[in-house]
């Protein structure tokens with residue numbers, strides 16, 4: 001039987017980066033390269049026997065300084081499916097101090113000879129700080145309000161499977177844009193691939209730097225939905241809010257919740273996405289989230305494992321003596 005997965009495809013020099021701290025800095029062809037690499041893993045993950053041993057002998061540390069369910073699990077499964085030894089380090093954010101402590105942690109991880117480190121941290125910029133101190137590839141699993149690159153890549157892969165082409169695709173992202181690293185990475189990724197991105201939020205949750213982004217801002221959700229091909233909903237990130245940003249969850253739902261009636265304002269075949277965790281009845285109604293023909297939410301989770309396998313494979317090629325960085 002011919003293998004489904006290519007062994008070190010020739011194009012790996014197409015990704016000349018040491019790690020993956022953000023979508024910022026990636027060229028469109030590099031984003032597409034990672035999406036293309038992920039396709040083999042989408043296929044493999046649908047088989048009963050999901051193992052590929054190319055990372056055998058390598059150690060991957062998942063250092064999560066902030067809570068996570070799907071991202072941590074997804075990276076863990078991705079590393080294990082590729083045959084690596086995967087270690088999870090979960091630290092409650094409250095016990096972590098910034099500055100020296102973080103650098104000390106980085107030095108400790110480095111001394112353990114990890115071959116890749118995956119980091120989630122509550123502070124924007126913390127992942128870059130660690131990446132600058134360690135000698136192995138670092139992958140950002142979400143840093144504060146800054147970036148969440150693998151989420152944007154998995155979202156792009158999910159969209160590509162459903163809609164084929166990004167050019168001119170109208171994607172409406174609605175919710176707590178201000179605090180969302182998912183929104184930030186998705187804006188960079190989708191606009192770079194040619195999609196038209198609309199950001200919708202109440203005024204208090206719209207970032208000040210919106211004018212520098214290549215997006216159209218909307219305060220009115222109905223207007224933002226008109227003619228949309230994809231509607232991506234985001235949770236209110238209460239844990240990052242100091243003070244009151246919205247009058248009440250009920251009022252928020254009234255203005256910005258995705259209901260079946262609201263979805264009807266988008267294109268008839270518009271698709272619904274959400275990175276999770278969802279707050280049903282607040283930003284999204286259950287009868288939208290669970291629409292079998294329109295909701296891509298579980299598909300996003302599936303694509304997440306494939307994207308993380310692609311990123312771990314591509315970024316460890318140099319260590320493995322396969323084609324590496326230029």
Ligand code: NCD
Nearest residue numbers: 071142148182235275276277
């Ligand atoms: C997101 C995150 O952590 O940034 N979740 C995720 O990774 N799937 C979004 C969120 O927490 O709302």
